[in-house]
Amino acid sequence: MGIASDSSAVRLRGVSRTYAAGAGGPVEALRDVDLNVCAGEFVALIGPSGCGKSTLLRLVAGLDTPSSGVIDVGQTDDDADRCVAYMPQRDLLFPWRSLLENATIGAELAGKDKREIRQQAIELLPEFGLEGFGDAFPQTLSGGMRQRAALLRTVLLNRRTLLLDEPFGALDALTRASMQEWLLGVLNRHSVAVMFVTHDVEEAIWLSDRVYVMTSRPGTIKLEVEIRLSRPRNHAVRSEPEFAKMKSRILHALISEAL
Numbered sequence: 067m068g069i070a071s072d073s074s075a076v077r078l079r080g081v082s083r084t085y086a087a088g089a090g091g092p093v094e095a096l097r098d099v100d101l102n103v104c105a106g107e108f109v110a111l112i113g114p115s116g117c118g119k120s121t122l123l124r125l126v127a128g129l130d131t132p133s134s135g136v137i138d139v140g141q142t143d144d145d146a147d148r149c150v151a152y153m154p155q156r157d158l159l160f161p162w163r164s165l166l167e168n169a170t171i172g173a174e175l176a177g178k179d180k181r182e183i184r185q186q187a188i189e190l191l192p193e194f195g196l197e198g199f200g201d202a203f204p205q206t207l208s209g210g211m212r213q214r215a216a217l218l219r220t221v222l223l224n225r226r227t228l229l230l231d232e233p234f235g236a237l238d239a240l241t242r243a244s245m246q247e248w249l250l251g252v253l254n255r256h257s258v259a260v261m262f263v264t265h266d267v268e269e270a271i272w273l274s275d276r277v278y279v280m281t282s283r284p285g286t287i288k289l290e291v292e293i294r295l296s297r298p299r300n301h302a303v304r305s306e307p308e309f310a311k312m313k314s315r316i317l318h319a320l321i322s323e324a325l
Contacts, residue, residue: 073258074138074174075227076103076126076150083121083285095121097284099135101199103227108253108260110270112316113280115290117261120155122285123229127152127260138165139227151225155232157216159204165211166191166200169218176223185223193252194218210241217252227259235265243301246273267316272299279319289319 068168081099096118103109111119124130125137127150139149146256151172159168175182186263191197195215204212213233220228233249234242240259240285246269253260270277292314295303303309 071086074102075105075107076101077136077138078102078122078126079136081122081125081132081137083118083125092216094284095285096125096132099286101256101278101287101290103259103261105226105259106257107275108262108273110262110269110274110277111280112264112267112270112277112320113285114320115265116283117280118283118285119280120231123152123231123263124259126150126227127229132274142254149225150227150229151220151223153216153231153233155221155235157204157212159215160180161204164201164203165196165207165215166198168204169215169222172219173222173224185220187218190221191216193246193255197272208241209237210245212292213237213245214248217249221252221256221258222303225258228253229261231263232265234269247258249273249295254298267313268304270316271295271312272301274302277312277316279316289316291316318320 069178076097081096082094083096084094086092099122101109109322111122113119121130125132126139129152160171161173166184169187170180170183174180188200194217196211196214196218199207199211204215207215217233234245237245250273262270262273274293276293277291278287279291280286281288293312295306295308
């Protein structure tokens with residue numbers, strides 16, 4: 067894999083991933099994926115199940131290696147540990163650790179000072195809607211609180227780009243809507259770029275600056291949609307004609323993949 071030189075927070079060029087032969091032969095998960103995420107930009111990935119969205123995040127996170135192509139996350143020798151932070155679909159909180167201990171574990175494993183990172187986490191608890199719950203254990207928390215704790219853990223890594231894999235997929239509709247609005251507020255204050263995987267078209271439009279629609283496997287980019295909605299956003303924007311127009315365009319691209 068080569069390394070590109072670009073001002074983007076994340077840049078992919080011609081990225082493909084094929085897995086070794088199984089019972090049915092090699093599996094081509096991704097083919098010639100090109101995309102950019104600019105500094106401070108929120109980009110959503112949407113596509114049919116199994117199209118390689120999560121695989122793409124794992125490649126950008128460095129948890130997997132592309133078969134071909136170029137991935138650039140702005141990494142240099144001086145900041146190799148400060149480029150991306152990855153939050154998987156499940157919150158993965160340890161049941162034997164308190165919320166605060168779960169939130170700080172990633173930064174501690176990255177070698178950050180434990181007392182310093184603990185103090186940062188305590189100061190951020192109110193912003194993340196977790197004030198008063200630092201000593202609580204995961205089994206006593208609601209689904210939304212667990213996801214906020216997992217995102218706090220991700221933010222505390224202090225990376226320039228966050229990779230979020232369907233963080234609200236398991237939440238009920240009301241909690242999900244509340245979490246979407248909360249997430250935008252938090253990310254605006256922390257000035258990070260985001261790659262966000264979702265199956266929800268409205269969620270993708272409402273949160274994002276751009277949406278990439280992927281094809282069925284092998285996944286590649288079928289459509290790029292710039293979301294020209296002013297910020298800050300509220301849920302009333304979902305009833306605007308421009309929102310409906312973009313939703314129809316993305317749905318058409320997705321439905322054509324399912325036929």
